[in-house]
Amino acid sequence: MGSKWKKVKMALVSNLCVYVPKADADDSPPHSDGFSDAALLSPAPAAWSMSGSATRPASPSLRLSKSFNRSSKTCTICLASMKRGEGQAIFTAECSHSFHFQCIASNVKHGNQICPVCRAKWKEVPLQGSTGSGPPLGRTRINPVNWSQDNPVMTLLRPIPPRPNSPRHAAAPVFPVPEPTVFNDDEPLDLKFSNRTSSDSCSLKRVSVKTYTEVPAVPRFSAAADFTVLIHLKAPVSNSGPTVSQANRIPRAPVDLVTVLDISGSMAGTKLALLKRAMGFVIQNLGPADRLAVIAFSSTARRLFSLRKMSDMGKQHALQAVNSLVANGGTNIAEGLRKGGKVMEDRREKNPVSSVILLSDGQDTYTVTSGPNPGGGQNRSNYQLLLPQSIHGGEGGSGIKIPVHAFGFGSDHDASSMHSISEISGGTFSFIETESVIQDAFAQCIGGLLSVVVKGAQVILESVNPNVLLGSLKAGSYKNYLMADGKSGCIDVGDLYADEERDFLVSVNIPTELTSSNKTSLLKVRCHYTDPLTKETVNLESEVVGINRPENLGPEVGVSIEVDRQKNRLQAAEAMVQARTAAEEGDLAQAMGTLEKCRRILAETVSAKSGDRLCAALDAELKEMQERMASRHMYEASGRAYILSGLSSHSWQRATARGDSTDGSSLVQSYQTPSMVEMLTRSQASLLGSPSAQRPIRPVWSFASQPKPR
Structure with missing residues (x-):
């Protein structure tokens, strides 16, 4: 047996996975530092025979599988390092991809036997089990599906003790059982982020308000019945970007985010x-004061974990739950949204910004x-059923009104429903047409x-001339x-992102100027x-809008x-409607003609x-819509969703994903x-940096079918 153990040690040092026959008590090798804590033994090939108390290969030669050298140095589940010597077990699958053992064991525990990277179906999966009378975290093993967990062939060379203060070994269940009836178990807010004063944002510029008249002057003795004035808002510039020094960086408003995911x-x-990869990116980019909850829905819906801060430990648990x-x-979207709304409604504390992301x-x-x-193929009242009052605010606006940013995925989603959900909230x-985006x-x-940087913005318009009346307000959604x-009007603008702009048109009448004045005052x-950081109310007043006469x-x-x-x-948005x-x-012929006329x-x-x-x-967008109406099939597959995404973008004046791109369109x-x-x-x-996520490059405004990413 000495020669066999020598081969085992040499293989482990060379990063090889080997089969180790059961050794007799007197053949046990001495402890050696040459054995890596991260080295796992691969399951036996199908050719091995299982008889008696010892297991022997059918062939006298050892079968070696060199896979670790080709694997990534980063776990694709938790995105943490997989360097040797960190005291964490590493599992290398037969497809050659490697993961932290605890990360992938959590995946397999809930029935997922497919590689998260290449989607290969595994014949051999990692399981985490008890070691007899010892604690469950003291020893790990990998077993084929039908093998006993007590088979000594599958046992690690020696136990892997949990590292102290390591969030990866924290004993927190991914799925709380049973699910509570009231979701008031949200993690308390971080006081250092919630107790801001005006001095914290003293260098933050205020919203800029500008006005423009359609022409600079109207003859003194003439009148105009439908004269247009543009109200332009621009939110403060962000001071928290990558080019801003740490000393000048202003803390942003923390977010409560609930993602409602179709599974x-x-x-x-x-x-x-x-x-899962996209959710991993979201989780990694949330800050320690942001809180996240994830709702997964299919025929029913379940909250994966409570609304909790994205600290290092919070991120680790979130990644494990998602994976x-x-x-x-x-597909029960209504139940998913109901549960997402309940998380928002039942929380004991609230971050300054709240939002729901829905994907189906x-x-x-x-x-x-x-x-x-x-106009949409289904009754709008039915869409109201998909949204709990805690999200849409109810008929009287008494709810908390949480915006739902909806993502319709592929050619089979209900674009009308998803658009209405987002519009109401x-x-x-x-519209995500290509999987890879x-x-x-x-x-x-x-x-x-x-x-x-702005909460609950409201624009108030007042006539300052007894002969000037407001005719209409064009404010989209x-x-x-x-x-x-x-004599007066109001626009509820809501929240603004840093550097975001809004444009609203108001029509007024221009009276004949009977005096010798060279200017007529129109509006104020x-x-x-509200500043989301300091909770301070900011009041701005622009100069009076006037016209030369x-x-x-x-x-x-x-x-x-x-x-x-x-x-x-x-006008383009109206043509789309x-x-x-x-x-x-x-x-479809009339639809294409309407777009061509515009x-x-x-x-x-x-x-x-x-x-x-x-x-x-x-113009390019309208042309793209025409092309997506070339046939009924094309309209059903992508045309409807593309138009609705465009309408959402224009009506809210906010960027949306469109088709297969988020950055190829100058309109976006x-x-x-x-x-x-x-x-x-x-x-x-x-x-x-991920070969499995390479995306096809397609020309702008083209929607030819592309192969799916590997």
Whole structure:
């Protein structure tokens, strides 16, 4: 036996996995430092025979499997290092990919026998079991599915003691059993982040408010019935980016985030693997003051873990919970959202920013029923059933109104339902056409959520001239009001990300100027909001909006590019609504004609002729929508979702994932903030380091089918 143990030691030193025959008591080798704590023994090949108390290979020669040298030095589940000497067991699968033993054992424990990296189905899986009378964490083993856990062939060479103060060995259950009826077990907030004063954000600039009139002057003795004024808001610039020094960095507002994830049977395989990777990216980029809860739903829904801070230990438990998910069952979006809303509603404490991320690749088969709604194929009232009042705020707005950022995945999801869910709650709808952009889509979303600098912004408009009345407010999906007397109005803007911009159009009448005044005052614009860090209310008041009133206009008077650009955006959005209505009624020719007519009108505008980037992007987007309406099949597979994602982006003036790209479209870029771009850069850099996540490069505005990533 001495020669056999010599071969074993040589193999282990060379990073080889070997079969070790059961040794007699007198052949036990002495303890040697040459044995690595991280070295696991591979299961016996099928050719080995199992008889008697000893196990012998059918062939006299040892079978060696050299795999560790080809494996990654980072565990793809927890993204932590797998260097030797760290006191952690490493499992190397037959597909050559390696993981921390405890990470992959948690995965397998809940029925997942597929490699998280290459999706290969394993014949041999790692199991973690008891060592007789010893503690369960003192020794680990790997067993084929049908072998006894007490088989001595599968036992490690020596126990691996848990490292003190290591979150990886903390004994916390991934799935609480039973699930509580009230989710008031959220982890307490970090007081150092919640007790901010105004001095903490003294260097943070305030919201900028600017106004533009469609033309700079109107003749004194003329009147205009529908004169347009543009209200432009710009949120403060972020001071927490990578180029800002640590001394000048301002803490951002912590976030409470609930992700509601579809794990129905249709998500099996590559979809679920890429979703896990995307969630891993989200978890790793949350800060220690941010809190996360994950809801997984199929036929039913379950909270994987309570709303807890993303400390090192919190991240570790979150990663283990997400990577234990297995796809099966139906699609009950309503139950998933109900549970997500309950987490938000029952929490004892609240971070300044709250949001829900919903991802699904299917249609809710439990709640929504078909109905004769020409604009969307189903009754809007049915979509209300998918949202608990804690999220949509109820008819009277008495709920807490948590925005749901919905991500429709693939060609089979219910885009109308997902869009309505986001619209009712105040969130955005993104269309993920290509599997490989899930992580980028999530990255763009959380890049915004982790940079909120304005809470509850409201714009108030007041006429300052007894002869001037407000005619209409064009604010997209933002709730707005006009008083019956036409003298004042209000727009609820809500939250703003750092560097984010908003544009609203208000129409007024211009009266004849009977006096000799060279200027007529029109409006007064005020804005107030809450600083999410200090809870301080900020009140802003702009200058009074006026219009020059010369007796005669000179040749130099021209149309404002800023106002014309926003008119084009709203006109394009209206054309999308009309085209979608026609398409839902079955008239694709009319839908394509509506979009083509809008493109011709936009091409003749002042801003388009001046080379405005937004107008060029609008034209390209309308053209893409036309192409996705070439046939009924194409419209059902991607056209509807693409249009709804575009409408969501324009109505909220916020970036959404569109089709197979989050960064190839200049239109998408026009709504992206620096924080979103930074998070996207991180995501793409992380994907470049993973051969399994390489994404196909496709030309902008093209939607030809591409092979699935390996």
